[in-house]
Amino acid sequence: QVQLVESGGGSAQAGGSLSLGCEVYIPTIHKYCLGWFRQYPGKEREGVATTIANDGDGRTDVAPSVKGRFTLSLSKDNAKYALTLQMNSLKPEDTAMYFCAADLDWPLCAESDYKYNYWGQGTQVTVSS
Numbered sequence: 001q002v003q004l005v006e007s008g009g010g011s012a013q014a015g016g017s018l019s020l021g022c023e024v025y026i027p028t029i030h031k032y033c034l035g036w037f038r039q040y041p042g043k044e045r046e047g048v049a050t051t052i053a054n055d056g057d058g059r060t061d062v063a064p065s066v067k068g069r070f071t072l073s074l075s076k077d078n079a080k081y082a083l084t085l086q087m088n089s090l091k092p093e094d095t096a097m098y099f100c101a102a103d104l105d106w107p108l109c110a111e112s113d114y115k116y117n118y119w120g121q122g123t124q125v126t127v128s129s
Contacts, residue, residue: 005022005023036083038096099119
């Protein structure tokens with residue numbers, strides 16, 4: 001059973017920082033994909049940053065539009081992972097609904113444009129100029 005519980009988000013001024021958290025519970029020892037996505041009104045969700053759980057390499061992929069500003073980290077506490085997106089130097093164009101997501105179909109889920117199957121409820125991020 002997949003559990004994704006999001007926290008954080010809210011409002012910030014341009015140039016400020018926000019942090020998004022996602023508590024992940026997926027009872028498996030196999031690799032799977034985790035990530036943060038965002039969605040603008042009327043648009044499809046786009047990937048912000050992704051990583052692989054149960055993977056010793058700790059590799060992450062960050063979208064070019066946020067590279068150097070957003071950092072993705074993954075930590076484990078007993079049976080749960082904490083997926084954190086630290087967002088610095090925020091811009092008004094970062095305003096969107098942000099979603100934590102997971103998919104168990106490794107390695108396919110690591111391909112670009114792969115559609116994840118499990119989603120959190122979403123959290124709004126609003127950046128004012």
